[in-house]
Amino acid sequence: MGKGRLERQIDFVIEIDKLASVYRRTLLIDRSRNENDAEHSWRLGVMAMLLSEYAPGAIDVLRVMKMVLIHDLVEIDAGDTFCYDDAAAVGKAGRECAAADRIFAILPADQSRELRSLWEEFEAARTPEARFAAALDRLQPLLHNYYTEGAAWRAHGVTYEEVIKRNAHIADGAPRLWEFAKSLIDDASLKGWLPRRNR
Secondary structure: OOOOHHHHHHHHHHHHHHHHHOEEEEEOOOOOOEEEHHHHHHHHHHHHHHHHHHOOOOOOHHHHHHHHHHOOOOHHHHOOOOOOOHHHHOOHHHHHHHHHHHHHOOOOHHHHHHHHHHHHHHHHOOOHHHHHHHHHHHHHHHHHHHHOOOHHHHHOOOOHHHHHHHHOOHHHHOHHHHHHHHHHHHHHHHOOOOOOOOO
């Protein structure tokens, strides 16, 4: 006899505990260790709740929260790809799609479809909710980099121009948050935490 609905839901809850073992390049603000994907996703959920007033129009905040809470579950299998590492990004979409196939299939069919659809919506970044979720996903590590005096940027030789290019998309989902983020990037450069390529 196959597993029932509750058993499959619990299996999923147990499976996603693995997200806490996927470490990112971003340091915790106290610099004690690297942040893990579970902490990142939780922070984004809180940010969605607190910062939704900066979306450029009306959005479904619950939908955004769901999106940011599940957007990195694929990294249980695919791992975290450092956003400034172009070589590591090769094949990323295929790895993450295969991970989505396996991980979301643990759930009952209706919930599997819902979460897979939310993940695909986030990845496509075409809806206002997905663009706002993506803006938060870019802003959160930027905050950590700024409040650790550019620790991860400096450790990996990231330049001002790379950070601008990577994060300018914040404006698509939250123009006011991009203004704020840009002010932090500029200040980090002035303080010597983020070198400019052409200097």
